[in-house]
Amino acid sequence: QVQLVESGGGVVQPGRSLRLSCAASGFTFSSYAMHWVRQAPGKGLEWVAAISYDGGNKYYANYVTGRFTISRDSSKNTLYLQMNSLRAEDTAVYYCARDPSVGVTIRYYFDYWGQGTLVTVSS
Amino acid sequence: DIVMTQSPDSLAVSLGERATINCKSSQSIFYSSNKKNYLTWYQQKPGQPPKLLIYWASTRESGVPDRFSGSGSGTDFTLTISSLQAEDVAVYYCQQYYSTPYTFGQGTKLEI
Numbered sequence: 001q002v003q004l005v006e007s008g009g010g011v012v013q014p015g016r017s018l019r020l021s022c023a024a025s026g027f028t029f030s031s032y033a034m035h036w037v038r039q040a041p042g043k044g045l046e047w048v049a050a051i052s053y054d055g056g057n058k059y060y061a062n063y064v065t066g067r068f069t070i071s072r073d074s075s076k077n078t079l080y081l082q083m084n085s086l087r088a089e090d091t092a093v094y095y096c097a098r099d100p101s102v103g104v105t106i107r108y109y110f111d112y113w114g115q116g117t118l119v120t121v122s123s
Numbered sequence: 124d125i126v127m128t129q130s131p132d133s134l135a136v137s138l139g140e141r142a143t144i145n146c147k148s149s150q151s152i153f154y155s156s157n158k159k160n161y162l163t164w165y166q167q168k169p170g171q172p173p174k175l176l177i178y179w180a181s182t183r184e185s186g187v188p189d190r191f192s193g194s195g196s197g198t199d200f201t202l203t204i205s206s207l208q209a210e211d212v213a214v215y216y217c218q219q220y221y222s223t224p225y226t227f228g229q230g231t232k233l234e235i
Contacts, residue, residue, distance in 0.1 A: 045165075045173065045216055045227040061224040095172055108220035109163040111184065113172035 002026040002112045004096045009117030012086055022079040022096030022114055030054070030074040033099035033106040036081045038092035039116070048094070049081065053103060064090075086121045093118050125149050125219050129228035136235065142204040144231045146217035151197045154221065161221035164193055164202045167230075168213045176215075177202065209235065 008020040022034070036048040049070040050059045058070050069082040079096055094117055097110035126149040136142040152161045160180035165173035175184045177193035180200055190205045204211055212235055217228040 044229050045218070047225040047227075059223065100178070107178075108223075108225045109175070109178055109218060110165075110173070111175050113174075115172055 004112060004114035006096050006114045006117035009119045011120045011122060013123050014087060014121055016086055017084045018119060020081040020094055020117060024077045029077040031102050034079045035097045035099060035110060037095045037097050040092045050106060088121050091121045124224055125222060125226055127217055127219055127226050127228040129217060129231045133232040136207045138235060139206050142207050142233055144202045144215050146200045146228050148198045148219055152219045152221035153197050160196050161219055162200050163218045165216045166213045
């Protein structure tokens, strides 16, 4: 069955960096676009970034553009999110999520989600 | 950005009764070339990630009970649970995937 397991969260000071990972299994990782979606404590959901099935195209929400970088390593079935210049407002649970579309098309909704990893930005 | 507004913010429904949640987008999310509405519904239970229920506004995801249905077009959409079960207690979110950034509603908390 499809499994997505995030890791790398923790407490970090404002202005510092953190890299999240998402280990995928149970499906052909290299065939699907992938996303990061976040949820601030007690708040709603916010799409962060997407990457195409082959890593050739990357898309970001304007509130993270220039600070966050999404990437993938299909040899390791792993999705990454490099987060730089972190701010207090980036505090959230970060979910890795699969796009339902195979190949070049990206649907931008999410059919499988990981359990999430909590990032807390605080001095 | 497309703003998604859900109503009500919270809802209490008796077991076996119908629950209706509304979602309104600030602009049309209907794509005329393929005649599809770019809207999904998710269910999120406490301490869990969201679960996909409905996509293309009215297509039920595989494995989702048929008491869940989605309707609407353009800017106004509805999620209906025809006969509420105890396990349906959750927060429900709509999401548009018509244009970036791909925005969610604020959520509707459904209680018994």
